[in-house]
Each structure stands twice: as C-alpha cells, then as structure tokens.
Amino acid sequence: QKEVEQDPGPLSVPEGAIVSLNCTYSNSAFQYFMWYRQYSRKGPELLMYTYSSGNKEDGRFTAQVDKSSKYISLFIRDSQPSDSATYLCAMSYSTSGSRLTFGEGTQLTVNP
Amino acid sequence: KAGVTQTPRYLIKTRGQQVTLSCSPISGHRSVSWYQQTPGQGLQFLFEYFSETQRNKGNFPGRFSGRQFSNSRSEMNVSTLELGDSALYLCASSSSLAGVRNEQFFGPGTRLTVL
Numbered sequence: 344q345k346e347v348e349q350d351p352g353p354l355s356v357p358e359g360a361i362v363s364l365n366c367t368y369s370n371s372a373f374q375y376f377m378w379y380r381q382y383s384r385k386g387p388e389l390l391m392y393t394y395s396s397g398n399k400e401d402g403r404f405t406a407q408v409d410k411s412s413k414y415i416s417l418f419i420r421d422s423q424p425s426d427s428a429t430y431l432c433a434m435s436y437s438t439s440g441s442r443l444t445f446g447e448g449t450q451l452t453v454n455p
Numbered sequence: 456k457a458g459v460t461q462t463p464r465y466l467i468k469t470r471g472q473q474v475t476l477s478c479s480p481i482s483g484h485r486s487v488s489w490y491q492q493t494p495g496q497g498l499q500f501l502f503e504y505f506s507e508t509q510r511n512k513g514n515f516p517g518r519f520s521g522r523q524f525s526n527s528r529s530e531m532n533v534s535t536l537e538l539g540d541s542a543l544y545l546c547a548s549s550s551s552l553a554g555v556r557n558e559q560f561f562g563p564g565t566r567l568t569v570l
Contacts (some may be wrong), residue, residue: 379561386459386545387498387563431498441486441549441559442511445498 346370349432349446358455363420366432366446373434373444376408378417381429381448390430391417422453439452457482457564459548467568473534478564480527480548486510487529488559489521492543501544504529533567541569 349366356362364378375394379387391406393399393415399406407416415434419426432446460479468474480487488511489501500513504523527548530557533540543566547559 377558384563386563389558389560392558428492433498441488441503441505441547442513443488443490443498443547443559444500445490447497 344369346444346445347432347434347446350449351447353450353452355450355452355454356422358422358424358453360422362415362422362451362453364419364432364449364451366415367413368415368434368444369379370434370436370444371410371413371438373404374437375435376406376415377433377435377443378406379402379431379433379445383428385414387431389416424453424455459546459560460545460563461546461562461563464563465566465568467570468536469570470536470538472536473532474536474545474567475530475532476528476544476567478531478546478562480529480546480550481560484548486549486561487523487527488547488549488564489529489531490545490547490565491515492545495543498545501531506556536567536569541567543567 347368378391381387396408396410403420428451429448429450431448433443462477486505488503490498492498501526503511514543518534523529543564546562549559
C-alpha cells in the first residue's frame with residue numbers, strides 16, 4: 344500500500360465550478376502538507392503549504408487538513424481554464440529533512 | 456531571484472551508457488533534492504544533499520548517485536542505464552534553515568529517454 348493515495352482522475356469540470364481534490368495518507372508521522380500544481384512539461388509549482396489541522400485560504404484556493412482522519416483536500420473556487428494542470432499532494436515529517444512523499448497526482452481540465 | 460535551473464533539458468541515451476544531470480539551486484539555498492517522475496510511479500524521492508553531504512536517500516539502486524559542490528550546485532549520475540530509467544528527473548531546492556518554513560522549489564526537469 345502506498346503511503347499517500349490520490350485519485351489520479353482525470354477530472355473534467357466546466358469553468359466556474361468548485362473543484363475538490365483529495366489525498367489520504369497512512370503515516371501518522373506526516374506533519375507538513377503541500378499542494379503542488381504541475382503544468383505539462385514543467386516542474387511542480389508550490390500552491391499551498393500547511394502544517395496543522397484546519398483550513399488555509401489563499402485567493403481561490405483553500406487547503407484543508409484533517410490529521411485525525413489522515414485526509415487532506417484542496418478546493419478551487421471559480422475554476423478557470425488556466426487551472427488545467429496536474430495537482431499533486433505532498434507530505435513530509437520533521438525528521439525527513441526535505442524529503443517529500445507525493446501522491447500520484449490528479450489531472451484536472453477546466454473547460455471554457 | 457532566479458529559479459532552479461537544470462541542464463540539459465532533454466537527453467537521449469542508449470542502454471548501458473551513463474548520464475550526468477546538473478542542477479543549480481536558488482541563490483542562498485543549501486539543500487538540493489532529486490526526484491524521478493514516471494507515469495506509473497509518480498514522483499519518487501532519490502536523494503537530498505545539504506552542505507555537500509547526502510542527508511537522505513530514497514529506495515533506488517546504487518546506479519543512482521549524486522554529489523553537491525561547495526556552491527550548492529548538484530549533479531546526479533546514473534550508470535549502466537536501463538530502459539526503465541526513462542523519466543523526468545526533477546531537482547528541488549530549499550533553504551533548509553531551522554525555524555524557517557522549508558518550502559521546496561522545483562526546476563523544470565531533465566527528460567531522459569533511454570533507447
């Protein structure tokens with residue numbers, strides 16, 4: 344079983360929709376949670392970084408962490424065609440240095 | 456501030472050859488990590504270097520190696536290439552300072568094709 348599970352999609356939504364992306368994890372040692380966005384033929388770009396349970400909002404993006412359920416989510420409001428990309432969740436713990444454990448990634452397409 | 460740069464961007468090799476990839480981190484960043492990205496396995500951690508020392512290592516065979524120079528630039532080497540080594544190799548840098556949110560910034564990657 345993988346340490347981090349993420350539905351690979353693909354996910355296709357109309358412009359303006361609310362998108363929900365999710366990851367579950369099995370290692371309770373994970374303390375830091377990230378969401379990356381990766382456009383085709385590019386490196387991942389950090390979107391959100393959280394280290395506690397609860398919600399964190401940044402513009403149209405909201406990251407949610409529920410450590411008791413080992414579940415994290417990323418919500419995208421008013422989705423735009425420019426949001427079409429692969430979204431990767433990533434996690435680390437205090438003794439892992441800079442080592443990140445990634446989910447498989449969810450491919451999102453926002454249709455105009 | 457310039458981002459993470461990786462060279463070359465594309466590489467084609469044949470089985471049995473070896474390859475060296477290069478990564479220049481963001482100025483001031485001392486930690487460099489390498490990841491392999493494939494459609495089947497996703498992003499997998501190879502190793503991390505900090506101040507010229509390997510600090511962390513993933514579950515890859517010894518054919519994969521790396522090093523870091525005093526200016527924090529890093530190289531990774533893959534010897535005796537196999538078809539399964541075809542992948543996007545990504546480098547990420549972070550400041551890795553205590554008490555600072557250690558965000559990792561990725562380069563564009565080197566796409567390696569092994570024929």
